[in-house]
Amino acid sequence: MPQCHTKSRTLSNNRDSRTTTMPSLCCCSITPRQPERALSTRLRRLLFFVLLSGQAAWANPVTQQNDDVQVIDVQLRWKHQFQFAGYYAAIAQGYYREEGLEVRLHEGGPSITPVEEVLSGRAQYGEANSELLYARLQGKPLVALAVIFQHSPSVLLARADKGVHSVHDLISKPVMLMDAQTDAEFLAMFRHEGIALDKLQLLPSSFKVEDLANDKVTAFNSYLTNEPFYLQQRGIDYNIIAPITYGIDFYSDILFTSQGEIDDHPQRAEAFRRASLRGWRYAMDNPEQIIDLLLNQYSVKKSRAHLQFEAQAMRALVLPDLIEIGHMNPGRWQRMAEDFLELGMVSNIEGLKDFIYDPNPPQLERLRKIIVLISIGCALALMLTLILLRAQRRLHNEIKLRKQAEEEVRKLLSMTA
Template sequence: MLRWLLGCLLLAGAVAAQADQAAPESVIDFQLRWHHQFQFAGYYAALEKGFYREEGLEVRIHAGSPGRQPVKEVLAGRAQYAEGNSEILHQRLLGQPLVALAAIFQHSPSVLIARRDSGIASAHDLIGKRVMLMDGNADADFLTMLLNEGISPSQVNILPSSYDFNDLLSGKVDAFNSYLTNEPFYLRQQQVDFTVIDPRSYRVDFYSDVLFTSEAEVRDNPARVQAFRRATLKGWRYAMEHPAEIIDLLLAKYGVSKSREHLEFEAAAMRSLILPDLIEIGHMNPGRWQHMADAFIKAGLVKSQAALAGFVYDPRPPAAPAWVVPVLLGALLAVGAVLSVAGYFIRVNRRLLSVDAQLREANERLVANLAEISALHKQLQEQAVHDPLTGLYNRRYLDEVLERELARAVREGYPVSVAMIDLDHFKAVNDTYGHKAGDRVLQALGRLLHEQAREGDVPCRFGGEEFVLVLPRMAGDNARRRAEQWREAFAAQATRHGEIEIHCTMSVGLATYPGDATSAEGLLAGADRALYRAKAGGRNRVEAA
């Protein structure tokens, strides 16, 4: 009897699904956020490998431009689906009927880039500077970054983006809203030193490149929404596993102006943002959307989160129509009247035994999944605080640990030294031997600092070719002796890159609490000034504040 009921429910669901798919639009229009490039690889893969066609969908992909933006195209009905960034949530909270289907990038590639010779090295250096933002005053991630640092947006000269990166190179603006997957390639190609200001370093971590649609599409074509989402995610998995094939496709069919080397750079940079080996592509955590909504309110872009409900798409199949339950219950009572009591209990008993076995199997899967989730959580925690190239701690972790160490030093009365290290003539290494060779040198210095660190020391990659070590319970004289040992050891060793041996030196600046400074910011500034004197004094030397 229960088996019959289940069959009826499945039949009803199939009928409903067929009814939904019976009258799809002849062509689905999909709107990209920008020009054709590897950033949208999954959609090309879904189209060209036939994943959309397998779902019964005919799809046209449209490139974006300043005058053709995803939210406007979907709201106007010119596209049924599109990809966008945080502006999707912003418009939803303003009352627009948009629904997020899948987050492709778990971390946003959107950063501010400044020329190194501008003197901009942190969010605080943006005060009084000309900063171009892609969406003017609606760039919530950057506005939240400023507010987190106690900076009013009115203190920064925010300009709407010209979409012309030459405005940064020519000095027309001081910082430009860019993608980690794109503009750094241009700068390195032109040998322009630059600084990246990443909102993630200031506790702002948004989703990016989000597949979305309208409430009307979800309501009127639920099966099509599921099919489009399913085929798209299949395309993204394929693209991440076959980047070279997608690059060939972009160059041959889509007329992409970027070089193969640029597209390869873009593909490699995207992996650390999509995290396809750690997180299921498209995963969305409602808590992170809530955090983003909080940021919009904090930035003064919206007044309420009331419209957030229903914004995150639930991929589970919709419930059966309301008429199904009473009709099937009536049928069940009619059939039950003609069944014998003995036969009924035999079938129920068999069903219970089957359910018991299924529960045991489900419990075993749950235990295994929890173990996988725990391992994944640990991996993500490691990624959040470590530099991927050297394995040392990153700038974000340094900011946290230095504040904690100083607070403990104040309570317990011991010194804390900070050593800031910079590789000498590192640009010449990159120019002469290439960036891969430069990476080898950075890794070699990272290994030396890790091996020389005491238990409790905190070695970090500060950014580029700069490193910082926090040395708790170490006075200035001892810190200087330690720094001289590192300097001599690194100068004596050679870094191998293929058949080449690369010799490089480093300069070190030191500052110590409480003699030189009493705050984290003061210690870093003091160490930086000392490092500058070491560079000015001929390099390959140690100077103290």
């Protein structure tokens, strides 16, 4: 109860000389009730909780916190080399470990297909070329997480002394290619130039550039980042026949996973992608460190000069200074799918739907924004309620004090009447 401490002062009455005491009202003070204090405390705590909830909703989703490190397997397309520099960097710099992941990289080879390794469950993630899109259009549950090479390094190399300067010079000549799914961009190039495949002597690739150097074939399927170095070292002049010259511009070295991994472990998929792209950024900024790592830790057979050649050639394909590493353009994927359709390799391109990974799905993003707005609205409502309650409490105490004072004044007047 509010208490009023009073002082007495004496009044004299001329008629009967009686003295009375009247309490003074100037020293009254109000002390809040205990329930009101508790209510105020609870409101403050609730307001604090709502603000924290709003902040959490506004922030980007984070990786699931787990004390146990999750081990995942990644299937590479080929042997250890600078082509996969970003993954080595992410391991060495601890980016995967920061996300609670332990990543095991598996070398590729002629008989190993990353798409099949991921579909079989032997690996959760992999890196592939156009065969990834082909498999998706065939109904395989695969998802492209990020594109590393904005332009494909796949080209045909031909000896300069054989008079091959364009794709038309290959007619009736022996040409080494991989399978149609992997080398679809070459098939699209031939079709775009009106060259029927039966006009070429297509041979399965031996994966040995020596077959070109020794004049066993006229053109050899190659990577701009690799085989040209061998020819330069042997002093062999060569010409490059690139699909992009003929309007065929495919993505390459695409980081991917299965739809099952996305559905069952969405946070892990996001964390792996995030750490991998951090690794790629570091690798492109610090190529010599990655080369040291490859030579010392991964024991690659390539020389330092070869790895440096590879790193330099990759910059023109990854374009790290112009385009965000990992960027994917839906229009580019659409055009690639249409090339498969025109080649008669697929019957439709409906599989493009949901093929491109979205780290921030529109539905979830809208939901997060709604949560933020509701949280802010609740916080403002609580603040207003708290202000009104305080004002009401002060007014209540003031009214009570005035009524008490008026009552004492009436008593005094009645005594002096």
